[in-house]
Amino acid sequence: MLDLDNRDAAAAVAADGTATGTLVVVDPYSSGSVLARRARERYGVAAVAVLTSETLPPALVATYPAADFTAEVRFSDPAATARAVEDLCGGRPEFLVCGSEPGVEAFDLLAAHWGMRPNSGSSEARRDKFLMQARLREAGVRYIPHHKGADTASVLDWCAASGLAEYVVKPVKSFATDGVYFCSDLAEVRAACERLFGRLDLAGELITEVLVQERLVGPEFVVDSVSLDGSHFVVDMFRYTKETVDGNPVYRAMTAVEVGDHPEITAYVEQVLTALGIENGPGHSELILTADGPVLIETGARMHGGLGAKLVDVSSTHSLIDLTLAARIDPAEYRRRTGVRPSLRKGVVECFLSSPTAGTVTANRVREACAGLDSFLFDTCAQQPGDRMEQTVDLITSYGRVVLANADHEALARDTAVVLDLDRRGALVEVRPDA
Template sequence: MSGAELRPVAVLVDAYTTGNHLPIAFAKLGVDVVHVQSTPELMTSMRLPELSRYRAALPYGTPAETAERLAAHAPICVVAGQEPGVPLADELAERLGLPGNGTALSAARRDKYEMIEALRRAGVRCADQYKSGSADELVAWAERRADYPVVVKPLSSAATEGVAICSDAREVREAAEAVLGTVNIFGERNDEVLVQSFLRGEEYMADFVSYDGERYACCVWQYHKRLVGTHRIYDRDSVLPPDAGPAPAIIAYLHEVHDALGLAYGPTHAEVIVTPEGPVLVEIGARLSGGVVPDFHDRCLGGNQADLTALAHARPEEFRARHAGRTYRKLAEASMVLTSTTLDGVVEELDEEVVAEIRALESVHTFVPKVAPGKRIRPTVDLYTATAAVHLVHDSAETLARDYARVQELKDRVYRLRAEETATAGAAAAPAATDASEVAA
């Protein structure tokens, strides 16, 4: 056997978007990776896996066929790289006899209705909800409950796709009809829609890495959003200290959520709202956060979720000794900014002088424009119609605030639009996927 063939192997299922950080993280620890895709064709709505980083990329097959092919590589773990890969990763780990979360609660880790019902059965604080394939029934539930606003959303999507905050029956019907019968960003048909009670309070996100039920809290960030019509769109996130404010309560609550959903292994990305009664789950994904930028998180948090995930699976004893039961440290002031727009047209080119000015700001760590020349820029309604991702980090909160304000002044000047208003078929497609802050939940 060659030296490469003697190296341990990790299996990554659907390593789209920030899943691309995992091959690099495992390589640092001397572990090769094999890629598995859960669908016959790659999902082009997300940034594709960089397959050159893999020892092998297996053809699509049934779980039994795939497990048999993987057995030849003697893998040490199976990790979901993105949301659609969660159920298959659970099943492959189970078939191969590897540590994993098991299949008994796989549906509750993808289907947002089943997710909340699993919490309810476990006695964990959660939202009221109802699902149906009928807009009439969804409206009837909201009217019977008579406590607007309510939230309408797809059962299995991400990036706030199709999420609407509705203040009356008409808006519920319009939001439900806008989702029913469509296909989400993962290629799944929306045959049913979920309506939930509106959770009143501030919204936060938190990431964890687990191994055998022992967890490390990677971060807690506060969301800052604003309402545009029925859509709450992202503005920026701010990192919180782990031992003050709402962070300790959020971390404690999410330990309960992990236990209720059988999340004992691997990375997770959760969103919660801190209500007057305490934290309540919006949703949780059994995969990396869509906002992971490893060197940015190393700078402001003392570590990053991708490297911690690889460490937990490749060197579990080291992970336990260094991280289990602990939390991140806030090393600097930091924000993740997602710029919005009211522009609507085809991008002719990027103004490189404006891009350079943003990147030269003192606290800017990363600036990633999300709409390529030739693509259509549209008014922002969700993460996929955000126009840029900007990561700010600095010791000074004042510097961060100053640079954030300047980014807001410059954000629309990044894009020069064509004079004509109509887009070609290719330009009308969704914005090209990027890696930074792409999928939040």
């Protein structure tokens, strides 16, 4: 087996671009579900899955492409898991990548165990949003005023003394907007805490602590990056449009923007990645562009989830998926590709569809209503009459996506408005509410 301890894996890549060895993907869910297949297509390597949790949401688990893997291992502890993987591979695997948010800490442990370009500093600070903001403060990077409480009284006391006008309350390890509440007064903060304490988060962990922060004002951006040996490369940017539904932020649209238009965001994200010790592999940062400059909401040490990575492939000169793999399998190729700044080949918008009520689907007209639009690319709505529909309260419960792409930005904006208007009027999917 090759010893890749913080050295190039180029020796493992032949002149024809194929590689020798096995790729381990930790939690290959969501956008990470494409990594094994893409690695096989580009490099000819086989893949083994390491799965960290048995309590993830069914919608997330359903994205796991078991057929793309030669085997799977359930994570227990780093040493035991590493031995199980090595037994399958005939020794230490050559390549390792994190597939999704729940696997971040297990990935860090395995990367350190095998010496495969591990990230530095506290792994927990790359999952725990309180520790994340504290790390930024320690590093002198702009951060959000915040507090972590193990009970409602502690959270209310901090809010009362903070002098802030509005607050955000969420689990310390929230992702996919799970359990995120916007609060304008102490009564709403109390209600948010009562909803959160004692329930399970999306990763199946009991919520015993919550994070409360200042609610920032300004446009929200998502920034995807890939790093190698501490050098960071911003691959793409999107701007979010969200609405607040019963205190919860609900995604409505995500629109690609030119990386070169926001150098201040690029510079800030590079500072964030360094502060959090994300030295190798992908990073997914969400931030608010305030009047004083960008401020981080959170960063994940993994690719953009959901359809994000696929949309980058559609719209950009650079592939987030390919760069994520190259940083681990072919660093020389990564350096070649990142020598040029990315730019948009066409605009792309992901429209998030939202149901105001839970019930039973009686009609699905998404394709019928949207396929004729000039910018229509695809949709993810396969609901049939009789299927169950949940009320949309977060990213997971959005009932589907309509993706639009067009080099004509005016046509793209017009078609986006049409899709969102149809969705708000209930013209895309009809639902018979629960009795």
